[in-house]
Amino acid sequence: MHLKSIGSIGAWLFALAATGICGKTWAAGSAEQMYQSFCASCHGPDMSGGLAPPLANGQWKYGKTDEEIAQVIKKGIPKVGMPAWEKSLSDADIRALIILIRERVAQGAEKKAAKPQTSTITAAGYSFALEKIAEAPGELWSMDFLADGRIISTQKDGKLWVFDKGQRTEIKGIPQVWSKSQGGLLEVQQHTSGWIYLTFSHPDKKGAMTKVVRGKIDGDRWVDEQTIFAADSKFYTDSGVHFGSRLVFQDDYVFFSIGERGQQELAQDLSYPNGKIHRLHLDGRIPADNPFVKDAKALPSIWSYGHRNPQGLALQSGTGLLWDAEHGPRGGDEINLIIKGANYGWPVITYGMNYSGTPITNLTHKEGMEQPKHYWVPSIAVSEIDFYTGERFPNWRGHLLVGSLAKEQLRLVRVDGDKVVGDELLFQGRGRIRDVADGPDGYPYVVIAGEIFRLVPTSK
Numbered sequence: 390m391h392l393k394s395i396g397s398i399g400a401w402l403f404a405l406a407a408t409g410i411c412g413k414t415w416a417a418g419s420a421e422q423m424y425q426s427f428c429a430s431c432h433g434p435d436m437s438g439g440l441a442p443p444l445a446n447g448q449w450k451y452g453k454t455d456e457e458i459a460q461v462i463k464k465g466i467p468k469v470g471m472p473a474w475e476k477s478l479s480d481a482d483i484r485a486l487i488i489l490i491r492e493r494v495a496q497g498a499e500k501k502a503a504k505p506q507t508s509t510i511t512a513a514g515y516s517f518a519l520e521k522i523a524e525a526p527g528e529l530w531s532m533d534f535l536a537d538g539r540i541i542s543t544q545k546d547g548k549l550w551v552f553d554k555g556q557r558t559e560i561k562g563i564p565q566v567w568s569k570s571q572g573g574l575l576e577v578q579q580h581t582s583g584w585i586y587l588t589f590s591h592p593d594k595k596g597a598m599t600k601v602v603r604g605k606i607d608g609d610r611w612v613d614e615q616t617i618f619a620a621d622s623k624f625y626t627d628s629g630v631h632f633g634s635r636l637v638f639q640d641d642y643v644f645f646s647i648g649e650r651g652q653q654e655l656a657q658d659l660s661y662p663n664g665k666i667h668r669l670h671l672d673g674r675i676p677a678d679n680p681f682v683k684d685a686k687a688l689p690s691i692w693s694y695g696h697r698n699p700q701g702l703a704l705q706s707g708t709g710l711l712w713d714a715e716h717g718p719r720g721g722d723e724i725n726l727i728i729k730g731a732n733y734g735w736p737v738i739t740y741g742m743n744y745s746g747t748p749i750t751n752l753t754h755k756e757g758m759e760q761p762k763h764y765w766v767p768s769i770a771v772s773e774i775d776f777y778t779g780e781r782f783p784n785w786r787g788h789l790l791v792g793s794l795a796k797e798q799l800r801l802v803r804v805d806g807d808k809v810v811g812d813e814l815l816f817q818g819r820g821r822i823r824d825v826a827d828g829p830d831g832y833p834y835v836v837i838a839g840e841i842f843r844l845v846p847t848s849k
């Protein structure tokens with residue numbers, strides 16, 4: 390009784406403050422605060438029900454799509470005592486509440502599904518085990534296979550390793566990196582010409598920015614370094630987030646991603662490198678057919694824009710199409726098909742809200758902005774993606790291996806041409822998956838924290 394009346398006085402004060410300050414629409418505070426103030430008294434503080442039915446059990450009497458749920462919240466169901474909220478909550482607030490509800494439903498399902506860890510995993514048609522291939526003393530960010538079969542891998546705090554059957558060699562003389570927060574030594578990829586490309590958070594007086602170099606390895610030395618991409622010093626910032634930093638080669642081109650560096654609106658500004666996928670010739674020259682070369686205000690290296698933090702890039706075998714994985718805000722991780730010159734919408738459209746639970750927008754679609762081919766609400770914290778082409782798991786061929794950080798998942802996203810047609814969990818709970826790679830030996834590889842594993846089938 391007592392608690393309940395405090396709760397409703399709180400809700401009342403909250404509602405009063407909200408309407409009082411902003412006129413009619415309350416627009417501050419997180420989804421959790423809104424939920425506790427406006428919904429918890431009936432649906433229960435943890436969404437498990439009370440006066441009104443649970444919201445977190447995944448069962449929907451009035452429709453299960455985002456649109457249907459938004460409609461119920463806006464208009465209410467007067468007959469049964471569900472109030473209408475459209476006068477006190479904005480569309481963006483309601484969008485944030487839906488993301489929060491989706492998170493709670495997923496948490497419930499995860500709790501139910503949690504099984505004790507066994508060494509053999511069964512998923513997507515196979516039983517398989519994780520075989521450890523290499524180990525480093527710090528957090529690994531990226532791996533690739535050298536032409537001679539050895540593995541090269543970046544350690545985020547600024548070390549480059551070559552692994553040769555359990556033996557580890559540090560490559561000396563690599564560039565100095567800005568190792569703070571999400572910054573550090575990031576991507577490594579070897580081109581068939583032998584050049585090894587690195588991306589990293591490059592330090593200067595003001596902070597850091599994503600830079601791309603290439604070089605070669607001579608014994609344990611990094612040699613012949615050339616700069617492929619360096620941003621103007623005016624773009625450097627001490628923000629520790631969203632360096633993007635995946636890189637793929639196609640023909641005479643290299644594509645690489647840079648996140649918006651925590652400055653959302655710059656993703657829409659073509660005069661900034663932030664929040665873009667860039668395309669250069671292998672030696673760093675600007676390709677004459679890049680989409681914005683004739684726009685005097687735009688950076689000529691830009692290939693696509695409106696990205697938040699693309700931490701995955703992959704070329705599809707067969708079609709040659711370029712795909713990215715974009716680490717979204719809270720809710721709204723995306724898989725996109727990257728088209729020359731296209732706008733991917735961040736932060737104008739998104740399926741997510743701020744990490745604090747405050748709304749960003751209710752807009753998920755807009756003319757002139759691309760829709761993701763696939764997205765996750767709640768977020769999995771998507772990292773790198775790669776198309777699997779090997780023979781060891783024939784049913785997985787042509788589909789995307791997708792890593793996740795916070796949810797510690799490896800997923801198989803099934804792709805048919807330019808469409809996503811399925812999404813399956815391969816395993817979870819083994820640690821944060823930073824990188825995935827299609828091994829030349831036909832095995833999928835994953836980088837989990839400081840270790841590299843490959844997936845080995847234990848059955849046909």
Ligand code: HEC
Binds near residue numbers: 429440442471486
């Ligand atoms: C005064 C009590 C009350 C409050 C406050 C309340 N609801 Fe409800 N809500 C209900 C009732 C009653 C129903 C319908 C029960 C039924 O028909 O089974 C309902 C239904 C719903 C449904 C539809 C569920 C389904 O099965 O399809 C949603 C979604 C919902 N509420 C969300 C919210 C949100 C979000 C808030 C806060 C902004 C909120 N409610 C606040 C009483 C309340």
